[in-house]
Amino acid sequence: MKSWGFAAMTGLVLLALRAPSAAAAPPNAHVDALQAEAREADAAGDYDRACPIYEEIATLDPSAAALLALAQCEERWGKPESAAEHTRLASELALAPRRETTPRHEATPAPPDRVGLSVPVALSGGVGALGLMMGLVGGGLAMSAKSDIDAHCSGLACDGEGKRAADRGQAFAAVSTVGFVLAALGIGAVVFFVVRDDGASATTRGVRLDASGFGGRF
Numbered sequence: 001m002k003s004w005g006f007a008a009m010t011g012l013v014l015l016a017l018r019a020p021s022a023a024a025a026p027p028n029a030h031v032d033a034l035q036a037e038a039r040e041a042d043a044a045g046d047y048d049r050a051c052p053i054y055e056e057i058a059t060l061d062p063s064a065a066a067l068l069a070l071a072q073c074e075e076r077w078g079k080p081e082s083a084a085e086h087t088r089l090a091s092e093l094a095l096a097p098r099r100e101t102t103p104r105h106e107a108t109p110a111p112p113d114r115v116g117l118s119v120p121v122a123l124s125g126g127v128g129a130l131g132l133m134m135g136l137v138g139g140g141l142a143m144s145a146k147s148d149i150d151a152h153c154s155g156l157a158c159d160g161e162g163k164r165a166a167d168r169g170q171a172f173a174a175v176s177t178v179g180f181v182l183a184a185l186g187i188g189a190v191v192f193f194v195v196r197d198d199g200a201s202a203t204t205r206g207v208r209l210d211a212s213g214f215g216g217r218f
Contacts, residue, residue: 028060028061030060031057031060031061034053034056034057034060035057035069037053038050038053038054038057038069038073041053042054042073042076047073047076047077048077050073051070051073051074051077051079054066054069054070054073055070057069057070058070058086062093063093064090064091064093064094065090067086067087067089067090067093068086068087068090070086071083071084071085071086071087071090074086120189120193121190121193121194124186124187124189124190124193125186125190126186127182127185127186127189128182128183128184128185128186128187128189128190129183129186130179130182130186131178131179131180131181131182131183131184131185131186132179132180132182132183133179134175134176134178134179134180134182134183135176135177135178135179135180135182135183136176136179137175137176137179138172138173138174138175138176138177138178138179139172139173139176141168141172141175142169142172142173142176145165145166145168145169145172146165146169148161148162148165148168149162149165149166149169152165153165153166
C-alpha cells in the first residue's frame with residue numbers, strides 16, 4: 001500500500017477515535033509499561049523490538065488505538081500488507097461502538113386522510129340535503145294541488161282547472177318521491193364513508209400493534 005493511502009486510512013481511524021468509546025478499557029499497569037517500552041524503541045527507530053511489543057499490547061488490549069499503533073509501526077518497519085490489515089481492524093473497532101449506539105428513528109405513521117374523506121362525505125351530504133329539500137317542497141306543492149283538485153272535481157269528473165291541478169299534483173308527487181330517494185341515498189352514503197374510514201383506521205391500528213408485537217419477539 002502506498003504511504004499516502006495508509007496515511008488516509010490512519011486519519012479516518014483517528015477521527016473515529018475522537019468519539020468517546022462505549023466500552024473503554026480499564027487501566028493496566030503491565031500494558032502501560034509495554035507501551036512506554038514500545039514508544040521508546042519506536043522513537044529510536046528500533047522497529048525489530050518496537051513492533052513485536054506493539055503486537056503484544058494489541059493482544060492484551062485489542063482496542064482500536066492499540067491496533068493503530070501496531071499498524072503505524074509495521075508501516076515504518078516495511079510491512080505494508082500487515083499494516084493495512086491492522087488499520088482495517090482498527091477502523092472496524094473504532095466505528096463499531098458508534099454504529100451500535102446510533103439511535104434508530106422510526107417513521108411516524110401518517111394520520112388518517114381526513115381531507116380525502118371529507119370530499120365524498122361533503123358530496124353525499126349535499127345530495128342528501130338537496131333530495132330532502134326536493135321531497136319536502138314537492139310534497140307541499142302536491143298537497144296544494146290536491147286542494148285544487150278537491151275544489152274542481154266531483155268524483156271522476158273534473159273541469160279544466162281540476163284537470164290541470166291533477167296533472168300538477170302527479171308531477172309534484174313524482175318530484176317529492178325522487179327527492180326523498182335522493183335524501184336516503186345521500187344519508188346512506190355519508191354513513192357508509194364514515195363507517196368505512198373508522199373501520200380502516202381500526203384495522204390499520206391493529207396491524208401496527210401486531211407488527212410491533214411480532215418485532216418485539218425477536
